Amino acid sequence: MLKVLSASYLQGRLQNLSAKLPANFSYGESRAPLLRVLGSLRSSNSRNPNLCKRVFCSESGDGSNPVVEAEEKPVEVDAATESAEVDSKASSAIVSTNPRPEDYLTVLALPLPHRPLFPGFYMPIYVKDPKLLAALVESRKRQAPYAGAFLLKDEPGTDPSLAPGSETEKNIYDLKGKELFKRLHEVGTLAQITSIQGDQVVLIGHRRLRLTEMVSEDPLTVKVDHLKDKPYNKDDDVIKATSFEVIATLRDVLKTSSLWRDHVQTYTQHIGDFNFPRLADFGAAISGANKLQCQQVLEELDVYKRLKLTLELVKKEMEISKIQESIAKAIEEKISGEQRRYLLNEQLKAIKKELGLETDDKTALSAKFRERLEPNKEKCPPHVLQVIEEELTKLQLLEASSSEFNVTRNYLDWLTALPWGNYSDENFDVHRAQAILDEDHYGLTDVKERILEFIAVGKLRGISQGKIICLSGPPGVGKTSIGRSIARALNRKFYRFSVGGLGDVAEIKGHRRTYIGAMPGKMVQCLKNVGTANPLVLIDEIDKLGRGHAGDPASALLELLDPEQNANFLDHYLDVPIDVSKVLFVCTANVVEMIPNPLLDRMEIITIAGYITDEKMHIARDYLEKSTREACGIKPEQVEVTDAALLGLIENYCREAGVRNLQKHIEKIYRKIALQLVRKGESNAPSQVIGPNEAKEKSINELNEAVVMEETQIGSDLQEGIIEKLDSEIPAVADQIQTDLQADKNMCEDDQIVDSKDNIGTEGSQENEASKEFEKIMIDTSNLSDFVGKPVFHAERIYDQALVGVVMGLAWTAMGGSTLYIETTFVEQGEGKGALHLTGQLGDVMKESAQIAHTVARAILLEKEPNNPFFANSKLHLHVPAGATPKDGPSAGCTMITSMLSLAMKKPVKEDLAMTGEVTLTGRILPIGGVKEKTIAARRSNVKTLIFPSANRRDFDELSANVKEGLEVHFVDDYSQIFNLAFGGDQDAEK
Numbered sequence: 008m009l010k011v012l013s014a015s016y017l018q019g020r021l022q023n024l025s026a027k028l029p030a031n032f033s034y035g036e037s038r039a040p041l042l043r044v045l046g047s048l049r050s051s052n053s054r055n056p057n058l059c060k061r062v063f064c065s066e067s068g069d070g071s072n073p074v075v076e077a078e079e080k081p082v083e084v085d086a087a088t089e090s091a092e093v094d095s096k097a098s099s100a101i102v103s104t105n106p107r108p109e110d111y112l113t114v115l116a117l118p119l120p121h122r123p124l125f126p127g128f129y130m131p132i133y134v135k136d137p138k139l140l141a142a143l144v145e146s147r148k149r150q151a152p153y154a155g156a157f158l159l160k161d162e163p164g165t166d167p168s169l170a171p172g173s174e175t176e177k178n179i180y181d182l183k184g185k186e187l188f189k190r191l192h193e194v195g196t197l198a199q200i201t202s203i204q205g206d207q208v209v210l211i212g213h214r215r216l217r218l219t220e221m222v223s224e225d226p227l228t229v230k231v232d233h234l235k236d237k238p239y240n241k242d243d244d245v246i247k248a249t250s251f252e253v254i255a256t257l258r259d260v261l262k263t264s265s266l267w268r269d270h271v272q273t274y275t276q277h278i279g280d281f282n283f284p285r286l287a288d289f290g291a292a293i294s295g296a297n298k299l300q301c302q303q304v305l306e307e308l309d310v311y312k313r314l315k316l317t318l319e320l321v322k323k324e325m326e327i328s329k330i331q332e333s334i335a336k337a338i339e340e341k342i343s344g345e346q347r348r349y350l351l352n353e354q355l356k357a358i359k360k361e362l363g364l365e366t367d368d369k370t371a372l373s374a375k376f377r378e379r380l381e382p383n384k385e386k387c388p389p390h391v392l393q394v395i396e397e398e399l400t401k402l403q404l405l406e407a408s409s410s411e412f413n414v415t416r417n418y419l420d421w422l423t424a425l426p427w428g429n430y431s432d433e434n435f436d437v438h439r440a441q442a443i444l445d446e447d448h449y450g451l452t453d454v455k456e457r458i459l460e461f462i463a464v465g466k467l468r469g470i471s472q473g474k475i476i477c478l479s480g481p482p483g484v485g486k487t488s489i490g491r492s493i494a495r496a497l498n499r500k501f502y503r504f505s506v507g508g509l510g511d512v513a514e515i516k517g518h519r520r521t522y523i524g525a526m527p528g529k530m531v532q533c534l535k536n537v538g539t540a541n542p543l544v545l546i547d548e549i550d551k552l553g554r555g556h557a558g559d560p561a562s563a564l565l566e567l568l569d570p571e572q573n574a575n576f577l578d579h580y581l582d583v584p585i586d587v588s589k590v591l592f593v594c595t596a597n598v599v600e601m602i603p604n605p606l607l608d609r610m611e612i613i614t615i616a617g618y619i620t621d622e623k624m625h626i627a628r629d630y631l632e633k634s635t636r637e638a639c640g641i642k643p644e645q646v647e648v649t650d651a652a653l654l655g656l657i658e659n660y661c662r663e664a665g666v667r668n669l670q671k672h673i674e675k676i677y678r679k680i681a682l683q684l685v686r687k688g689e690s691n692a693p694s695q696v697i698g699p700n701e702a703k704e705k706s707i708n709e710l711n712e713a714v715v716m717e718e719t720q721i722g723s724d725l726q727e728g729i730i731e732k733l734d735s736e737i738p739a740v741a742d743q744i745q746t747d748l749q750a751d752k753n754m755c756e757d758d759q760i761v762d763s764k765d766n767i768g769t770e771g772s773q774e775n776e777a778s779k780e781f782e783k784i785m786i787d788t789s790n791l792s793d794f795v796g797k798p799v800f801h802a803e804r805i806y807d808q809a810l811v812g813v814v815m816g817l818a819w820t821a822m823g824g825s826t827l828y829i830e831t832t833f834v835e836q837g838e839g840k841g842a843l844h845l846t847g848q849l850g851d852v853m854k855e856s857a858q859i860a861h862t863v864a865r866a867i868l869l870e871k872e873p874n875n876p877f878f879a880n881s882k883l884h885l886h887v888p889a890g891a892t893p894k895d896g897p898s899a900g901c902t903m904i905t906s907m908l909s910l911a912m913k914k915p916v917k918e919d920l921a922m923t924g925e926v927t928l929t930g931r932i933l934p935i936g937g938v939k940e941k942t943i944a945a946r947r948s949n950v951k952t953l954i955f956p957s958a959n960r961r962d963f964d965e966l967s968a969n970v971k972e973g974l975e976v977h978f979v980d981d982y983s984q985i986f987n988l989a990f991g992g993d994q995d996a997e998k
């Protein structure tokens with residue numbers, strides 16, 4: 008670097024340069040010679056600090072210390088002609104045999120492909136031409152290390168804005184001689200060769216040159232003229248202003264971009280020592296301008312113009328650095344946004360973990376599953392344990408965000424949540440069970456008996472067993488609710504699910520885990536829900552099981568229910584066999600015939616036929632009314648429903664087999680009562696006085712009392728049971744206990760009398776006041792319709808008196824039994840017109856039955872009244888009301904014959920008679936179904952005499968006494984017996 012520097016400047020430079028050398032100076036070995044220069048400067052400066060030094064950054068031929076020449080006196084620097092003068096003055100001061108730079112008029116031409124070399128700057132280049140390289144080495148040896156560096160022109164037709172490819176670079180080195188000469192820019196720089204390392208040559212620019220002519224071709228040697236800047240006035244304001252603007256812009260660039268910071272700092276700190284032409288060169292050299300723009304600056308010898316050109320370039324640089332800054336800012340924002348999100352996510356995770364909400368934490372999950380399994384681990388079957396362990400290991404290996412992870416997690420959730428080997432302690436106490444069953448349901452002796460048998464077997468065997476019980480009957484007879492109370496009696500958990508309309512096997516057996524949203528079947532869900540392996544599972548509406556659009560649900564149910572198979576029931580989702588053999592299955596159905604046969608085979612059917620009026624009265628009074636009253640918050644003393652009202656309700660409003668409709672009506676009555684009470688403002692009168700805590704206490708006391716009463720009841724029942732047993736065995740002991748028990752009872756009654764007497768004094772007056780306060784609401788037949796509206800049913804009997812051709816039959820439906828009339832009338836008469844017309848939505852079987860009846864009736868009439876040609880000459884019409892209800896079945900056969908004969912003989916049948924039975928062509932009477940339902944229906948219709956087929960005698964005998972009560976029943980084998988019973992012949996049918 009060529010410089011004219013004061014000693015103080017050099018010291019400053021020294022510090023600056025050694026600390027942070029500009030990037031342009033830091034290539035390869037270029038740093039070393041400069042440091043050596045400065046090292047020499049320092050040593051010479053320390054010898055005579057006042058000396059002003061003129062330094063040529065030239066190296067001695069062997070690359071050792073550069074030659075440093077010093078003058079005795081400080082040199083006066085004329086700013087305007089600085090660079091030119093410096094060189095000429097310096098030349099006189101150099102004491103050296105080496106030629107001066109301006110002496111070089113013929114130099115080796117170095118082509119520069121990318122940028123021109125500016126005076127005062129270092130530039131490393133690669134010299135690929137071996138001849139040129141050898142010549143350069145040679146010139147260094149000859150102590151003449153100078154060459155001319157010229158920028159290469161672009162090949163004609165190429166776009167200078169495009170970056171040169173490697174191809175172009177290669178072509179440049181192939182250029183030789185004239186061709187190369189032509190491609191060189193005219194203005195270049197005298198370059199000093201500071202070092203040569205292999206093919207890398209480091210140049211430092213000295214002064215501007217102009218090519219004049221080619222001297223030799225290979226390597227290219229050219230003749231040059233040394234150029235000088237045009238003289239300028241250094242105090243010119245415009246030049247000053249321009250140069251200051253260049254400096255200011257450079258400072259701005261410095262602020263926004265750190266890229267040029269080192270260069271700018273170096274020059275701007277010592278701007279006082281600096282001159283304008285150099286500033287222009289500097290600005291152009293460090294700018295990112297393209298080579299042609301730089302060349303333009305190099306070629307400009309007018310200092311002001313050069314400064315202007317440079318200003319343009321640095322301004323552009325400024326704009327670029329602004330863009331750079333905004334790009335950097337945008338990217339930084341993006342990165343910091345992402346970082347922020349990342350940080351927040353991490354924090355969220357940490358918080359979740361702290362709160363125990365972390366769901367993805369695999370170890371926490373595994374620990375949770377293990378902890379859940381721990382209590383049942385001993386009882387858990389080994390094959391299940393193995394699967395759980397395998398799945399836990401798999402869970403650890405899976406990526407938490409993968410779908411497989413979720414599948415495994417859900418699977419483990421189910422596996423560990425099931426009550427493996429966890430059974431609830433069963434109750435084998437028959438008396439307690441009986442008490443519970445009676446408490447919940449009136450009657451239903453068959454069902455209760457069966458449950459007690461089941462408990463007894465369990466007690467004797469010591470272990471409980473799985474069973475399938477099927478309760479069949481019309482709606483509302485308590486099938487579902489008895490299931491619930493069986494579970495209570497057995498101390499088993501209760502779970503109910505309905506299979507009505509179920510058509511997908513997956514509902515029972517689960518989906519395979521491969522499906523999205525796969526779930527286990529109902530049985531597994533049940534086990535998880537109840538938490539025990541021996542619950543009572545009520546499968547509702549099994550007769551309405553769907554046909555199955557995906558597999559056969561009946562077969563799947565079979566696998567679940569069959570005691571032979573269900574010890575190893577395999578759910579598709581769970582994929583490990585589970586033991587459901589200890590589960591007690593109770594199914595309910597309205598029509599047994601609709602249950603798939605293989606299932607029916609394995610079931611124990613208990614039929615609940617429906618209730619007679621008397622039973623309904625009990626249920627209504629003791630169960631439905633009580634529970635409804637409590638549910639409505641009404642006290643027993645506030646309302647009274649008379650027996651007559653209840654009876655009216657049952658007979659005129661709720662004549663179905665079950666009691667659901669009755670329950671609804673009772674609820675309706677009590678809701679209306681509640682409204683009346685509230686309107687009168689009386690319902691809450693007592694509770695307004697009582698505070699919430701007192702009310703709570705009161706209800707707890709009431710509850711306790713109820714429990715004590717229940718226990719006493721159970722206790723005395725038990726005692727009475729024991730007495731009965733002892734009675735037969737040890738009469739004396741039994742007598743003693745009986746006496747003791749009576750004494751106890753008497754004492755209790757005495758106590759109660761005393762208590763009530765005591766209370767009369769304190770509460771009597773209050774009670775009187777209370778009764779004064781509100782009157783008891785009475786529901787009687789007179790006002791029943793105010794609560795439940797007009798009766799829906801009128802009497803089932805259409806005819807009060809027996810008519811000719813009208814006979815009452817009995818039918819069975821899914822809703823229970825019912826009575827039905829068979830009516831036959833005469834249409835027209837004429838020779839050979841014997842025909843039968845049928846109406847009443849009769850099914851095929853019933854139509855056939857009517858034809859048979861016609862034939863049999865004809866035969867019987869012929870036998871009884873041989874001269875009566877009625878059937879031969881009459882067209883008959885048989886109708887079965889109600890016409891809107893479809894009817895079918897053969898059991899009305901005998902009723903039809905009777906109806907036809909009645910018409911033929913013009914004789915009505917006996918009053919209050921009903922009959923049922925299939926008839927053959929020979930007049931034999933075959934058995935029918937639904938004896939209980941039919942009997943109940945007959946009683947409802949006030950029938951006094953009933954005719955059943957003899958084969959149904961057993962069914963009738965099994966009916967409870969209250970159902971049979973007041974009925975005259977005849978069992979017949981042949982129609983002739985019915986004839987006698989109906990038309991008052993000799994009574995030969997068995998009673």
Ligand SMILES: Nc1ncnc2c1ncn2[C@@H]1O[C@H](COP(=O)(O)OP(=O)(O)OP(=O)(O)O)[C@@H](O)[C@H]1O
Binds near residue numbers: 448449451480595670
């Ligand atoms: N013998 C009974 N004693 C007391 N309450 C009864 C009796 N029978 C039925 N109930 C009551 O009648 C209501 C209806 O019974 P539930 O729902 O069990 O009928 P269901 O036979 O299951 O009918 P569905 O076939 O329509 O399911 C219940 O509130 C039940 O308590």
